[in-house]
Every structure is written in structure tokens, then in C-alpha cells.
Amino acid sequence: MSIKKTSLNNLHIKYGAKLVEFAGYQMPIQYKDGIIQEHKYTRSHSGIFDVSHMGQLFISGGDDLTNDLEKIFPADLKKLKTNQSKYSFLMNNKGGIQDDLIITKTSDGFLIILNAACKYNDYEVIKSKLDNQYKLNLDESFSLIALQGPEAKNVLNKVIPGCDSLKFMNGNNYVYKNEKVYITRSGYTGEDGFEISIKHSDAETFVESLIENGSKLIGLGARDTLRMEAGLCLYGNDLDNDTSPIEANLKWAIPKSRIETEFVGSEVLKNQFQSGVKKLRVGIKPDSKVIARGNTKIYNDKNQEIGKVTSGTFGPSVEHPIAMGYVDNSYSTVNTKIFLEVRGKKIPANICNLPFYKKNYVKGEINV
Amino acid sequence: MSEVKYSKEHEWIKLDGEEATIGITKHATEMLGDIVFAELPEKGSNVDKDGTAGVVESTKAASDVYTPVSGEVIDTNQMIVDDPSKINEDPEESAWFFKLKIKDKSEMDSLMNKEEYEKFAKETSA
Known part of the structure; x- marks a missing residue:
């Protein structure tokens, strides 16, 4: 299997990245400043993360989509308003986590952000559990860029005005260079921040303009130390097929309204809620x-x-x-x-x- | 007169009579990234050529430090334990790791000189 490159590959090289293979992609582990400086810059100013290796799965079509997805995911999708996001899980029948993910309700369906190493398997699993009437698109025509840190809102607002009005775990459509971009206010660092889904051909100029406004590229090394300080799980390390969300201390992500209902793994979760883990x-x-x-x-x-x-x-x-x-x-x-x-x-x-x-x-x- | 030699494990060793000072090379620190932890051998202990004689850790991973020659540990550098970032700043001078009273001077013979090491480091990191 040949190693894939993201649309920012040339930019990574330009800014002195040390590149490694991660989940089949050539990704920056760090840039010239090193992990500690990159980590601290994200906490004190803002950092740009290429997360284009992650999966962006769009699901649409059919009136029963919300109901049918609730049979797969333990999130309260009926209550989700358009452009609102929730953290949830794809589980197996034993309640083990196959992936942790973010589901956002879009105007015509749902967008699910998946871990890079899990995305192709997730696609197959979700497709096999859904009726043929639904359209699933693991869209690889968009880059995904995270901007994190206390200055993230000011930096992004200069490049895409208006995005600072987004609330945490909410998203919306914006325009950049006459093209649609989708922005959510979310992240993986314990800081305020955004994730921007943008056409590959615009990704490089977009990131350069964030850099011009004071932000810096940050590698996967600092992404890992930032998420650990924030107590956030990394799939494959802290979460796996043999671990349930309850065992992972992520009970908060299973809404009470869903505990008595049916979804993949619900029997095990219900039992763990009652008897403990x-x-x-x-x-x-x-x-x-x-x-x-x-x-x-x-x-x-x-x-x-x-x-x-x-x-x-x-x-x-x-x-x-x-x-x-x-x-x-x-x-x-x-x-x-x-x-x-x-x-x-x-x-x-x-x-x-x-x-x-x-x-x-x-x-x-x-x-x- | 002191001579400095280098090992394939990216340690440098400076010999002064029977006393050797050992540390890791600048090239090693560049490969490791920011060092956040250092562990040194105990004073008075004996270490064998190519054996483990310490540990350095970056935010990403732990790496063993080996001794390029055998001997008794006569001194260790507490400064790098207290502030491991010194190893990144000045690896080949003030941030030495330990000093040995060496056993067998001939163990130095198989080590590389500066020129040979630079060539080796360039080839192995390419």
C-alpha cells in the first residue's frame, strides 16, 4: 500500500516538518520548534493541525435516518439541532468501542468525523447496518484543519469573518475564496478552537493566511501531549474493542434518554450502568x-x-x-x-x- | 592530551588519562527531540562496554544510553537529571552524563573518530 499525502504535504516540508507514517498517511510529527514549544504555543496563542487523514463521512437520504442511526450510535440524535455536534461511539455487540467519533447534524443528514486508522472499517460497519436507501459518502475531497488555542477565534475571524459567533460543539457553513467551507467549534487539545473542512485546492492558501495572522503549524507529537493533558482519549491507546464507554469513564457521552433504548451494545451498557464495571x-x-x-x-x-x-x-x-x-x-x-x-x-x-x-x-x- | 571518540549508539567519550567522560551526541539529541527525563548509572557501580548505563526520554519515547567502554562510575551529572533540557542545549560539553575510571584502554580502539562518526551519522539518518 502506498503512503498517502495530505493537501498540506508541501507546506509541512516548507515549514521544516519531521514526517512520519501515521495511519497510512505521511504526517508531521513535529516542525522546527519541537514538541514542547509547539505545545506551549498552542496553549498561549494558537496552533494549526493538519487532521486531513481523519474520515469525513456524510450520510443522507430517507426519513428514518435519525431513527436508524440511533440503532447504531448511543447519542440522542433526535434532539440534535441542525449544525449541532455530539461526541459518540461506534460499538460492537459487547459494548466495546470500535471508534470514537463526532456526529454533526447537517441540513440533509449527518456528518461523522472518524479516526484515520478506523475510517474504512467504520464505513463498512455503518453501511452494513443501514438500509440501501441511504447515501454514505466517505468524502476524501476535503481537507480537515484544526485551529486550537486562546487566539484561535481571533486568527480565524480575520480569515473567515463571523466564525467567532459559533458556540462550542456547533458548526456552520462559511465562504472562503468563493467556496463553501464547513466549520465546527471543537477540538482535541483542551483549548477553544475550530475544525475547518475545506476543499483540498484551497487548504494551502488558507493555512498560509492563518500563519500570516500569527498562528503556527503544530505536529502530531504536540497534539498527543495536548490531548493527554486535557485527559482526552486516543483510540487504539486508551480505547479499543474490549473497552466500553462506561469503563473508559465516558459515561457522560451516553445520554440518560438512550440508556433504556436499543442500539448496538446497549445490553452490555445497560448492565454496566446498573451493576458497575x-x-x-x-x-x-x-x-x-x-x-x-x-x-x-x-x-x-x-x-x-x-x-x-x-x-x-x-x-x-x-x-x-x-x-x-x-x-x-x-x-x-x-x-x-x-x-x-x-x-x-x-x-x-x-x-x-x-x-x-x-x-x-x-x-x-x-x-x- | 584528551581524545574524543564516538560510538554507533551516538555516545561521545572523552578520555583523560584513565578517566573518561561520556555523553550523547548533538546528532542524537536532534533525533530524540526535546528531552524531558534522564536517568544515570549509580556512582560506584561497574558498567560493561555496550551495556545500558542510563535512559533519556523525550515526550514521545524512552531510549537507552549505552557505555562505549567498561569501567567504574566515578561521577554523574546531576544537572541533567534536574534539568533534562540542558541535554538539548549543550550535549557535547556541560551536559555530559557520567565519568568512568576505565578498565581497558584498548576498548577505545574500535570507536570512531569525529570524521568517521559524522559520516556514519549522515548515512544512518538519510
């Missing part, structure tokens, strides 16, 4: 400077294995190692002492609240 995703703060990465084993004070880390790094804004992982539910209470096995040593750590980094309206508040 054995394992739970938690935040983990090591006592020392040692970093516990994904797959690090977690022990209790009696040296019994109680879980495993799924993501871990050094948090550039909290200036401390951070991690998240799954532990036996009886150890999930905040401030429980745990031990992380790193290079043969047991490193003391505490269960802590997520996120590690929380924004307030004036400035960042640090939780670690």
Missing part, C-alpha cells in the same frame, strides 16, 4: 519525574497487578509526567496510592482527577 479509566500522576508509557503495568501496595497504563508522557504545560490507564475499579478513587513498573522498578504514583490541565476563561489552571 470491573475496570475504569483513571488519571495517574507519578510521584517522581519518571514517565510511565502505554502498557506499563500497575500494581497495588501488595505487589498485585491491578491494571495498565494506556497513555503516558511528560506534560509540557503541567511540567510533570502524566498518564492515564485502567485499574481495577476498587483502586479508582482519587489519591489511591499505586505503583508503576518502569524498567524493573516500582515507581510510586497516585490516582488523580482528569484533566491534568483545565482552562478557565482568563488563564490556564493547573491540576497536577
Whole structure:
């Protein structure tokens, strides 16, 4: 399989990107400034992320579309207003997460943003569960660009006036160079921000104009440290086919109105809502400077294995190692002492609240 | 007179009599990116040529640091433990990792000189 390039590939090279393969695409892991500077620039100003590798699935046609999609996704799609977005999941029959995604109601159907590594499989799964009357289009003719950070609204407003009136988890159509762009106010960094779906041929000039207005390109490396500080899950690390949204501590994304209704995996979820879960995703703060990465084993004070880390790094804004992982539910209470096995040593750590980094309206508040 | 040699694992070693100072090369730090954690061998411990003698971690990954020669650890650089970003700033001078009392000077023979290392680093990163 040949490696794919996004419409911003030349721009990545121009700005000194170190390119890596990610989910079949050649993507920037970092630019000249490096991960820490890029991370901090996003938190203090704004950062531009090429997320064109992600899937943009449009589904339309048929009066029963909302009903039929509610049989697949545990979101309250009937209540969704046009241009409103919700975080949800594609699950298997065991309630395991096949992908986590954002569903937006559009004027003629729904737009679902899918993870890059999952998008082709998601398309097949969703298609197989829907009637032939519906039109599914995994549209690869648009780039997807995220602009994140406290200055994101000011920068974007200079390039596409009016978008600062969007509310969080809402979207709308705008015009850029006489072409339609679709913008949602959302993101994956714990900052205010936008995701812009734009024609490939306009993507490069659009990004250059964001740069001219003070923003900088940010790589996947900083995207990962930003999302970890914000306590957000990465599919494949923190979420997988054997983990339910309840176990992932994402219960908030399953609306009460849907618990008693039927959807793929609903039996398991209903049962977990009533009887609880054995394992739970938690935040983990090591006592020392040692970093516990994904797959690090977690022990209790009696040296019994109680879980495993799924993501871990050094948090550039909290200036401390951070991690998240799954532990036996009886150890999930905040401030429980745990031990992380790193290079043969047991490193003391505490269960802590997520996120590690929380924004307030004036400035960042640090939780670690 | 001191001589500086280089290993294929991207360590540099500076020999002064029987005392060797070891660190990682600028090229290594460029490949690693921002270093956020460093672990050093214990003072008084013995390390064997090509064995693990420390760890550096970037935001992305952990990498072992190897010792290019055998010997007893006589000193370690606490500065880089306290502030690992110093390794990115000055890897081949003030941000050294550890000092050894070396066992066998002839272990230096198989290492590369500056010119050979630069060629090696260029070829392996291409």
C-alpha cells in the first residue's frame, strides 16, 4: 500500500516538518520548534493541525435516518439541532468501542468525523447496518484543519469573518475564496478552537493566511501531549474493542434518554450502568519525574497487578509526567496510592482527577 | 592530551588519562527531540562496554544510553537529571552524563573518530 499525502504535504516540508507514517498517511510529527514549544504555543496563542487523514463521512437520504442511526450510535440524535455536534461511539455487540467519533447534524443528514486508522472499517460497519436507501459518502475531497488555542477565534475571524459567533460543539457553513467551507467549534487539545473542512485546492492558501495572522503549524507529537493533558482519549491507546464507554469513564457521552433504548451494545451498557464495571479509566500522576508509557503495568501496595497504563508522557504545560490507564475499579478513587513498573522498578504514583490541565476563561489552571 | 571518540549508539567519550567522560551526541539529541527525563548509572557501580548505563526520554519515547567502554562510575551529572533540557542545549560539553575510571584502554580502539562518526551519522539518518 502506498503512503498517502495530505493537501498540506508541501507546506509541512516548507515549514521544516519531521514526517512520519501515521495511519497510512505521511504526517508531521513535529516542525522546527519541537514538541514542547509547539505545545506551549498552542496553549498561549494558537496552533494549526493538519487532521486531513481523519474520515469525513456524510450520510443522507430517507426519513428514518435519525431513527436508524440511533440503532447504531448511543447519542440522542433526535434532539440534535441542525449544525449541532455530539461526541459518540461506534460499538460492537459487547459494548466495546470500535471508534470514537463526532456526529454533526447537517441540513440533509449527518456528518461523522472518524479516526484515520478506523475510517474504512467504520464505513463498512455503518453501511452494513443501514438500509440501501441511504447515501454514505466517505468524502476524501476535503481537507480537515484544526485551529486550537486562546487566539484561535481571533486568527480565524480575520480569515473567515463571523466564525467567532459559533458556540462550542456547533458548526456552520462559511465562504472562503468563493467556496463553501464547513466549520465546527471543537477540538482535541483542551483549548477553544475550530475544525475547518475545506476543499483540498484551497487548504494551502488558507493555512498560509492563518500563519500570516500569527498562528503556527503544530505536529502530531504536540497534539498527543495536548490531548493527554486535557485527559482526552486516543483510540487504539486508551480505547479499543474490549473497552466500553462506561469503563473508559465516558459515561457522560451516553445520554440518560438512550440508556433504556436499543442500539448496538446497549445490553452490555445497560448492565454496566446498573451493576458497575470491573475496570475504569483513571488519571495517574507519578510521584517522581519518571514517565510511565502505554502498557506499563500497575500494581497495588501488595505487589498485585491491578491494571495498565494506556497513555503516558511528560506534560509540557503541567511540567510533570502524566498518564492515564485502567485499574481495577476498587483502586479508582482519587489519591489511591499505586505503583508503576518502569524498567524493573516500582515507581510510586497516585490516582488523580482528569484533566491534568483545565482552562478557565482568563488563564490556564493547573491540576497536577 | 584528551581524545574524543564516538560510538554507533551516538555516545561521545572523552578520555583523560584513565578517566573518561561520556555523553550523547548533538546528532542524537536532534533525533530524540526535546528531552524531558534522564536517568544515570549509580556512582560506584561497574558498567560493561555496550551495556545500558542510563535512559533519556523525550515526550514521545524512552531510549537507552549505552557505555562505549567498561569501567567504574566515578561521577554523574546531576544537572541533567534536574534539568533534562540542558541535554538539548549543550550535549557535547556541560551536559555530559557520567565519568568512568576505565578498565581497558584498548576498548577505545574500535570507536570512531569525529570524521568517521559524522559520516556514519549522515548515512544512518538519510
